[in-house]
Amino acid sequence: MPAIVNRHPSFFVLLGVLLAQLLLLSVQITRNQNVRLIHVWAATAFGPFEQGFHDAVEGAVQSWKAVHVLWADQQENEMLGTQLVVARARIQELSEKAAEVQRLKALLNFKSQLSYRSIAAEVIASSPGIGSTVVSIDRGQDSGITVDLPVVTPEGVVGKTVAVYPHTAQVLLITDPSCGVGCLLGESRLQGILKGGGQGRCELQYVMDEEKVSAGEAVLTSGLDQIYPKGLLVGYIVRSEDGNIYKHIVVKPAVPLSRLENVLILFKSGPEQRQAMNVGRP
């Protein structure tokens, strides 16, 4: 026996250690695990380190989660930013379309109320320069357009056609100094000639000083110029001053001429225009 122990001392050390711990186990079992003191010592010695390490690990985990959440939020933010730009562009596009629909609807209503034949046109260009008084429309000879046709919108008179090309035409606005419109005042029925005054205003000429004219009074077409039908709204009187013989009456056009988009061209009731209307686009 001692020879075996001498040949394998470490094995017997192992057996001894295992046996000792087995005895320790059996003691604990018979004494109902009565080794509380060792556990208390171990817990007391390790407790602060456990707490500290736990806090550090928890802090690292929470930091990592926070970084992850921030990163995810940033990604989402970028994605939402892109979507917002697209949505804004889409809203803008839809708003434009809605506004166009409103304008066309108003134009259509106005057209149905008119006793004249008319054709709708879109303003496609204006002559260069600030305060431009000529605009181009997408209707021309192929739609039966001729010169000196009145151009209107539901708000009022815009001007008249001055040059016609195969597919387009030019409209001289009422604010152009060379444009004259036979007018009368809505309440007093005084007559005069409206001339363009530049800077988006017009002047009503040939109204005598002794006549009483009040600001805000509507200015309508008189029909005497043989171009514009009678009774169309042209604008409103802004200011009226006495001159030497005739009053200086400033009129603000009823139509916002700097923001024209869709207009109606009215046809005179002659057979030529009626025939042209039939071959023109709707």
Next chain:
Amino acid sequence: MDIYRHRPKEVFRAHPAVLSLIVFVSLLLEVTLPPAWPLAHLFQFPLLVVMYFSMVRENQVFGIAFGSALGLLQDALAHGYLGQMGMAKAFVGYLAATAGLKFEFDNLLVRGVLIASLVCIHNVFLYLLTHELLGLPPPFEPLQLLASILVNVALGLILFPLFDRLKQPA
């Protein structure tokens, strides 16, 4: 590939302070990681420490004493019966030191196989001790054992090269 040792024995040891620190950190990781990261309950840091230092020291008595001491510390922290881990780790320490005497431990494949074998032996020994002898839960779960072996082999192959830097000739 020759995995058996033929060249003269080269025994290593670690500085007692370093060894104490490693034991301390391994116990700390063992008890603090699983609450934060549930998968970490598969990690057996103290077992890997016993394995490594018993193997490099190539002293079976050291392996038994080191394993026994570390196991008892684990038992003390686990609030269970003292001696369960002590016996299991003493046994593993003995086996690891014996393996260190016989095999070329620097070989990566040998390291992997030894870690897998010792983890398996440790867990089966512990199961027999706690479940069959003391009648305590948990029951034997082969999949759990397999997962534990794989995870600890991977962990050992990462940790052992780090431990290699700390060892010094005995």
